[in-house]
Amino acid sequence: MERTAIRRRLTWQVATVTDVRRETGTARTIVLEVPDWPGHLAGQHLDVRLTADDGYRASRSYSIASAWSDSQGSTIELTVEQVPDGEVSPYLVDVLKVGDPLEIRGPVGGWFVWKPEQDGPVQLIGGGSGVVPLRAMLRAHAHTGSTTPFRLLYSVRRPESVIYVSDLKELASSDDVDVRLVYTREAPAGEPRVGRIDADVISKYAFTPQDGATTYVCGPTPFVETVADLLVAAGHDPARVRTERFGPTGGPR
Amino acid sequence: MSETNYLDGNAAAGSLSELFAVDLTAAVARCNGCGHTAVFAESRLYVDAPGMVARCPGCESVLLRVVKTPNDTYLDLRGLTYLRVPSS
Ligand SMILES: Cc1cc2nc3c(=O)[nH]c(=O)nc-3n(C[C@H](O)[C@H](O)[C@H](O)COP(=O)(O)OP(=O)(O)OC[C@H]3O[C@@H](n4cnc5c(N)ncnc54)[C@H](O)[C@@H]3O)c2cc1C
Ligand SMILES: [Zn+2]
Numbered sequence: 001m002e003r004t005a006i007r008r009r010l011t012w013q014v015a016t017v018t019d020v021r022r023e024t025g026t027a028r029t030i031v032l033e034v035p036d037w038p039g040h041l042a043g044q045h046l047d048v049r050l051t052a053d054d055g056y057r058a059s060r061s062y063s064i065a066s067a068w069s070d071s072q073g074s075t076i077e078l079t080v081e082q083v084p085d086g087e088v089s090p091y092l093v094d095v096l097k098v099g100d101p102l103e104i105r106g107p108v109g110g111w112f113v114w115k116p117e118q119d120g121p122v123q124l125i126g127g128g129s130g131v132v133p134l135r136a137m138l139r140a141h142a143h144t145g146s147t148t149p150f151r152l153l154y155s156v157r158r159p160e161s162v163i164y165v166s167d168l169k170e171l172a173s174s175d176d177v178d179v180r181l182v183y184t185r186e187a188p189a190g191e192p193r194v195g196r197i198d199a200d201v202i203s204k205y206a207f208t209p210q211d212g213a214t215t216y217v218c219g220p221t222p223f224v225e226t227v228a229d230l231l232v233a234a235g236h237d238p239a240r241v242r243t244e245r246f247g248p249t250g251g252p253r
Numbered sequence: 254m255s256e257t258n259y260l261d262g263n264a265a266a267g268s269l270s271e272l273f274a275v276d277l278t279a280a281v282a283r284c285n286g287c288g289h290t291a292v293f294a295e296s297r298l299y300v301d302a303p304g305m306v307a308r309c310p311g312c313e314s315v316l317l318r319v320v321k322t323p324n325d326t327y328l329d330l331r332g333l334t335y336l337r338v339p340s341s
Binding site for chain 2 (some may be wrong): 111
């Protein structure tokens with residue numbers, strides 16, 4: 001990971017799409033080959049820029065879904081949830097195909113990151129596509145053989161909206177990882193609770209303030225606001241709650 | 254400014270990385286308006302304004318603005334008393 005410490009100013013560069021995987025009806029994982037990728041920390045993101053034929057440009061941020069190690073070299077993954085009528089996400093989900101170029105700038109962001117050498121357990125709380133950077137942290141945890149206790153609370157609308165289904169099943173089989181899904185609209189058979197994350201869910205499934213965990217909350221802005229407030233109300237130290245807001249949309253949750 | 258149309262300082266990382274070689278989003282920022290001192294990543298970022306505006310989560314005053322014109326980038330830092338960047 002040392003190479004990420006090299007200080008340099010960043011600019012736009014062209015990546016190539018090498019694979020596209022369907023995650024749900026509205027979400028795709030895009031695999032990119034990026035020349036001279038310097039490596040990244042779990043939780044970092046990059047910016048994607050689209051340029052129309054008339055020169056009009058739009059850029060958006062996307063979290064890096066994959067963890068990085070030397071063996072990955074210059075391959076990274078993004079996962080994009082399509083926002084209806086959005087400017088950028090429908091293009092990334094529906095139009096972009098293997099072999100296409102994609103302009104990116106990254107990796108960036110030094111705050112919403114998890115480093116394997118970091119102290120204390122880790123609580124991850126994601127809503128909708130907010131699970132993307134959390135998945136990179138879970139992947140980094142697995143890659144490095146870390147025994148740090150990790151818990152993921154993942155809020156989704158319904159079973160079909162779960163991104164990384166098989167991946168999460170595999171991760172959840174580790175003794176050090178606990179995965180809980182919260183369904184806000186429709187739950188699978190055998191799961192009686194339908195509703196958003198509330199104080200009760202936090203007290204049942206999240207680490208307690210005494211556990212000294214660092215909590216990472218990510219998703220649409222209203223989701224992050226609500227969860228961060230619940231955590232602080234439950235006695236969690238605000239300095240140990242790190243947040244990443246995806247904006248008003250950030251996809252369904 | 255509707256209730257929740259903002260992002261947070263994390264989302265400024267890309268634009269700032271074109272200007273600075275160190276990551277400023279993990280730096281501690283002190284608001285010149287109210288003295289609120291927190292990691293820049295925790296500020297509120299509005300990207301629908303002309304350019305990009307980061308506001309203090311304590312008092313909503315402007316901490317930082319980045320505005321691009323065809324030839325230049327304007328960086329307005331008047332709302333910050335300081336940015337404390339960890340030496341490494
Ligand atoms: C740091 C960071 C990381 C991010 N990482 C990811 C990621 O990993 N994966 C990911 O999918 N997204 C991620 N996002 C969100 C992403 O940047 C875009 O905001 C998203 O893809 C929508 O962009 P768009 O251009 O398609 O929509 P826009 O054109 O920007 O937005 C559509 C507009 O229509 C309205 N709208 C449309 N649909 C809805 C809806 N369903 N609910 C409410 N309002 C709606 C909203 O007002 C919105 O402003 C991240 C954001 C940030 C800041
Ligand atoms: Zn202030």
